[in-house]
Amino acid sequence: MTNQRTRKSLLFALAASAAAATLAAPAQAAPAAAPALQWKPCADAPTRECADLSVPVDYRAPDGPRAHLAVSRLRTDHPEARRGTLLLIPGGPGGSGFDLLKQKGEAMRKETGGAYDIVSFDPRGTGTHGSSLAECGLDKADLEISSFIPWPGPDGDIGENAARGRRIADACARNGGPLLRSFTSANEVRDADLLRQALGERKLSVYGVSYGTYVAAQYAQQHPDRTDRVVLDSSGDPDPTRVARGWLANTSVGVADRFPDFAKWASTPGNPDRLADTPEAVQPMFLALAAKLDASPRTFADGHKLTGNHLRMGLLQTLHSDEGFAPLAKLIRAARDTTTDQLTVPDVLPVAVPQSDAAVRTATICNDVAWPKSLPAYRRAVAADRIRYPLTAGMPVSVMPCAFWKDEPADKPGRITSQGPSNILMVQNLRDPNTPYSGSLKMREALGERARLVTVDSGGHEAYLANGNACGDRTVSEFLKTGQRPAGDVVCR
Template identity: 60%
Template sequence: MRSRSRNSLLLALSAAACATALTVPAHAASTPHPGGLDWRPCTAENSAPGTECATLPVPLDYRKPGGPTVDIAVSRLRSDRPKARRGTLLLIAGGPGGSGVGDVAQQGEKVRKATKGVYDVVGIDPRGVGGSTGADCGVSADDRQLVDFRAWPRPDGDISEGVARARRVAEACARNGGDVLRSLTTRNEARDIDSFRKALGEDKLSAVGVSYGTYVGAVYAQMFPERTDRWVLDSSADPDPTRVARGWLANMSQAAEDAFPDFARWAADPARGEERLAERAEDVRPMFLALAAELDRKPRTFKDTGHRLTGNVLRQSLQMSLYDRERYPTVARLMRAARSGGDGPLTVADPYPEPLSQRDAAVFAGVVCNDVAWPRDVSSYERAVAADRARYPLTAGMPASITPCAFWKDRPAEKPTRITSQGPSNILMVQNLRDPSTPHRGALKMREALGDRARLLSVDAGGHGVWLDTGNACSDRAVSRFLVTGQRPAGDTLCKAEAPESPEAPAQRSK
C-alpha cells in the first residue's frame, strides 16, 4: 500500500489526513468511551468516495479514565458488500507519525477490493498526528531539517553537532511538549485502538500494520490478544524490548547494504537511458561512495532552495530512495547532476526543501524516547558511530548516532512490551528479503518472539512494504486470502521474484 506509512520506520515525512490538522486541546469528559461515533463525510482531497470521518475522545492518561481526554481522528470506508461483511479491518500506519486516516483516504478502496468487501476498512490517527490532538515541541526550523534531525555525523565521523542538536530538541520538548507529548507511547496507541474497537461495537478487530505499525500491531496483540481476529504484520522490526527504536535505527545500516544491489542493477540497466549511471552494476557502489566523499569536501548548491548538497544529503537521498523503486530516479538524477562539471547552482530539485513539521518531529521524539530508556553516555554513541561507519559506509554512521532520547528528561512511565508466543495463532507476517529499513533478520526476531502464533511469508524482493506494493502476485494473493478466508501457509514460506503462482517450500530461517 503506497502511503505515508512506508516513508520510514522511524519518521513520517508527509501529511495525509481526512480530518482537520488543527490542534485540539485536551478537555474533560464524563465518559472516555462514547457509545457511538458521529460519522460524517471526510473532506480531505482524494478521499475514496463514501469515506467517513469522526472524532473519538480517549483518556489522556488511562490510569485516570475520568480525567482529561485527547481527541483521536478516525475514519471508515464501509464494505460495499454488506451481506458478505465479516468484520472490521484496521490499517495501522507506520512512522511513528503516520496517519491511518490518511491511509484509508488513499488506499481504502484498493484494500476493500483486495479483500472482496468482507470488511469495513478503518484507520486511526495516533495521538499527536493529523486530525488528532497535536503534539509540538517548538523545535527550531534548522533543527528540523531531516539531514540534521537524523544526526548524520560530520565527514570525519565527529558527532558533536548532533549531540548539541539532540540536547536542544530534548530541552525544547521538556519545555513545550506538556502532558500530550508525555502520553505518546506505543502502548497508549494500542489502548487508543482498543477504545476505537469498543466505540465501533466490535468484539474483535482484524488489522494490517506496516513498518512501525507492525510493532503497534504486535503490542496490541500482546496486550489484547482476545481482541484480535486476522492479524497481518507487513515489514517488521526486531521487537527486543531493551532496545526497541534504538535497535531499529541500528539495523538500518545493514538494511541499506542489503537493498543497494537492487538499485545498482537498476542504475546499470541500459533501459534507464539518461538515468543510467554505469555500464556495470558493480561500478555503482564505488561511484556513489566517491561522489559522497567529494561532496563532503566540496558541497554544491541547489538553485531552487539555496540549500547545500552535501555528502550526507546524498546519503540521505539514497537511503530513502531504496524504500521504493519508483524513487530510484530521484537519487540517480541527483548523482548525475552532482557529477556534472562546474561550480554553479544545481538545477535538479532539492529532495528536502522543507523542514519536518513540528508534529512529525514531536511525535518521533515522543514515541521513541517515551517507549524505552536510551543510553545517556555520549561516548557510547561516538564508539558506535565509528564502528558503524567502518562496517557500513553507505550510511556513514547515521543509524548508530545520537538522538534526543539521550537527553530526555522523563524516564519511561511503563516498561516496554515483551512480545511473546502467548496468544492465538492468527498472525501472518510478510517481509521482503532486501528491505532497506526493516531488514529480514529483524523480522526473524519478531517471528521468533511470536512463536507458533505467526507464520512468516518472505518475498524475494527489495523495498519497504509488501502487500499491494511490490507487485508480487504470490504475496498479494497469500495476504488477501488470509484476510478473506483465514487460511495461512502451513509453515514459513518464500515467494520467489517475478510473481510465482504459489508460495514455495518452507524457507530456512537464518540465525
C-alpha cells in the same frame, strides 16, 4: 519522484519499524464505556466516513483531560459478506491513518471481497484531520531533515548531533506538556482498544505496516481474545532491549541489503540514467562522491545545498521503492556535473520536518524506552558502524534527543511470545531498507506457531499491495478473507 508519504516514513529511517513488545498494563484501566462515534461523510472523500474519538490523555486518570483522534471508515460494499472491522495501523510513529486508508482502503476492500468495514485513525499529537496537536517549538534549523536525523560529521564527529539532541529534548520538555508525554506505543494500543469499544466490536482484525506492526503486535499480545486476524507488514526485531534504538540501528543492515538493487539498475545498458558499467562500481562511485561533497559542498542555482550528508539522506529517501531510483540517479548525475550550477535538482533533497511530525516521532521513541546516556559509547558505536556500513556513515547508531530526555518511560516493553492464538500472518520484502529481513526473522522466531511468514523476493519497504507480487498479495488477501494461512512459511519469487 519521492512523495510526501515516503518522506514521512523515513524521517528517522525507522519509520518503518516493527513489532514486538507486551507493555505493562496501566495502573488503572480505560473507561468501561467508550464515547459514541458520530459519523459523517469525510470532507475530502464522501465515500468514506469520518468521526472524532475522545481518549484520556492519561489512562491512569481516565476522568482527566482528553485528547482527540480523527477516525475514518470505508464501509463494506458487500454487507452480506461482512465479517467485522479491519483496523489499519500506519507507520511512523505518527503516520496518518487517514492517508493509509486513502491509499490502500479501496484496494483492500476489493481484494477481501468486502469482508470488512475498514477503519483507521490519526494518532494523538499529529494535529491532522482534527486529531489533537502538540509541538516542541523547535528552531527552524533543527527541523531540516538531514540535521534532525543525526548524521555525524564528515570525520564521524557527533558533537553537533549531541548539541542538537539536547536542544530538542529541552524544547520538548519546556513546550510539550502532558499531551506530548502521553505519546507512547502503549497509549496507541489503548487508543485502539477504546476505538474497538466505540465501534461496538468484540474483536478487531488488524493490519499494521512498518512501525504500525509494533502497535499491532502489542495489541495481539495484550488482547488475544480481542483480535481476529492479524497481518504484520514489514516487521523488525522484537527484542525489547532493542525497541526504538535498535530499529534505527538496523537501517545500516537494511540499506546494505537494498543498495545492490539500485546498483544493478544504475548499471543497466540502455538506462538513460546509467551511472556505471557494472553493479560493483556503483557503491565506490557513490561513496567517493559523498566524500567529495563532505569536503566541498555544492550550492545549486535555486539555493539547494548539497553536502555529503544531504546525498546520503537522499539515498535513504529513495531506496523505499524502485520509483526512487531514477530521481536518485539524476541527483548523482547533477552532483557529478561540475560544468554548471544551473541545474534542475531532483525532488529527493532533504526537506524540513513539520513541527508536529518532529514532536510525535521524537516523543514516542523517547517515551517508550530509556536510551543510553553515555556520549563516549555513541562515539565508539559510530566509529565501528561507519567502517562496517559505509553507506549510512554511522547515522543509525548516532546520538538522538532521547539520550537527553527528561522523563522516564511510564511503561516497560516486554516480550512477544508464542502464547496466544495462531492468527498472525507476517509479510516481508527480502531487501527492505528500513525493516531488514534479518529483523523480521527475529519476530518470526518469537511468535512461533502463532505466525506464518510470507517472504517476498523484492526490494523496498512495504509488501502487501505495494510491489506487484501476485503471490504475496494473494496469500495475504486469502488469509484476511478466509483465515487460511499457508501450512508453513512460504517464499514468493
